[in-house]
Amino acid sequence: MEQYDIAVIGGGLAGSVAALAAANEGWRVAFIAPAPPQQDGRTTALLSESIELLARLGVWEDVRSVSAPLRTMRILDGTKRLFRAPPVSFRSSEIDLDAFGYNIPNQPLFDVLQAATRQSGLIDRFESPMADAEQSEEAITLTLEDGTEVNALAALAADGRGSKLREAIGIRVKTWSYPQTALVMNFSHGIAHEDTSTEFHTEQGPFTQVPLPGNRSSLVWAVKPGDVDGILALPRDALNTEVETRMRSILGKVEVDGAVQAWPLSSLIADSFGKGRTMLVGETGHAFPPIGAQGLNLGLRDIMQAIQSIIDAGGPGHAPHAVTAFNRQRRIDVTSRTAGVDLLNRALLSSFLPVQALRAGGLAALSAIPPLRLMAMREGMTPGWRRNGAA
Structure with missing residues (x-):
């Protein structure tokens, strides 16, 4: 051998x-x-x-x-x-x-x-x-x-x-597990991110934007497991608005591209x-x-x-x-x-x-x-x- x-x-x-x-x-x-x-x-x-x-x-x-x-x-x-x-x-x-x-x-x-x-x-x-x-x-x-x-x-x-x-x-x-699921997606935005990652601390966990090349970013969004299906079912325009609102419009108009994935946190x-x-x-x-x-x-x-x-x-x-x-x-x-x-x-x-x-x-x-x-x-x-x- x-x-x-x-x-x-x-x-x-x-x-x-x-x-x-x-x-x-x-x-x-x-x-x-x-x-x-x-x-x-x-x-x-x-x-x-x-x-x-x-x-x-x-x-x-x-x-x-x-x-x-x-x-x-x-x-x-x-x-x-x-x-x-x-x-x-x-x-x-x-x-x-x-x-x-x-x-x-x-x-x-x-x-x-x-x-x-x-x-x-x-x-x-x-x-x-x-x-x-x-x-x-x-x-x-x-x-x-x-x-x-x-x-x-x-x-x-x-x-x-x-x-x-x-x-x-x-x-x-x-x-051990947490009462959270991470939604993962990428999106484009109207305002440059200037190489800045922003982590919003919310009652459900972190909502974290991380830069990608150009005016694009990735997002990890922690939510309650019971909210996942409702968010995934949102029409794309409604999802864009939800992400932009939670981002406080700091990156302007948001357009989510590609699939949204869900990962239970543990x-x-x-x-x-x-x-x-x-x-x-x-x-x-x-x-x-x-x-x-x-x-x-x-x-x-x-x-x-x-x-x-x-x-x-x-x-x-x-x-x-x-x-x-x-x-x-x-x-x-x-x-x-x-x-x-x-x-x-x-x-x-x-x-x-x-x-x-x-x-x-x-x-x-x-x-x-x-x-x-x-x-x-x-x-x-x-x-x-x-x-x-x-x-």
Whole structure:
């Protein structure tokens, strides 16, 4: 049986990046990636650290033209509650960055990543799904549904929330859901967005506009599940008016284009982020609502740390040592961001006055105290920047 250095399970965005990152180190990669369906119409806001990773992997220039920079991130209180927060704007120039990152449509990004994995001479793709996995002191053996066995020194599990590999190696997860569904759509508008993303905080959750090239933006709109069918049934003119009204017409006339998709909101976190010779990356180890541009960015940070842990341990042959270090290093970042997103989302939904006051007070402090706002931006961009000696 042929032995690989790294096996990557999962052919989505995170899995494709993981396979390319492993091959970039000169390791032979078994990419267990059944042909996925077309990507949905969503977009992904990738922060500068993630953009730098795509650049190192040689794929950023291929998606730059369909991406829009994020230079200002603005939070507006769209509630009608007693305690309301003042507007808060985070500008990349305040921390000496041209942009916080870029908003990229998922489909073009996915297509570029797929092409790059197929062109790599170090990546062998297996399109049969994984059926089972067994770890030993020397390797991990993956059995595919067509009977093929793949042997590797280490594995990166990127097969999502329902991960078969995570289940096979015995890592449990905690899951919880929210009384929310995210409606996702793209729209054109009459007034330029000026590279600004605006997140309205409402009683039902975030209503977030993110720039696309030209006078276009993407939208993630959290609503009560019972309201979904009524919104989806709206005539397009009525939907345009509803979105424009909720946007307070800050971008002028709105025209929604393409399909509107609905995604129930839930969260997940694994009991550990690795075991034996396997590390969990992306939504295999953690998932939460689309707030604050953390989702895929956190997953790509997993991948970077996993690769670095393997290098520090002496290579894929020393995977157990890498897994131990990876689990320890990712714990604080993942748990703190999962808790932070969960707390903010629940604070928006809560009708308890003290909770509303704390949320409003926290945003007011960020607005009024520049050093606190700068610290929040730097930590959001680079976790542990102070510990790591960032200026």
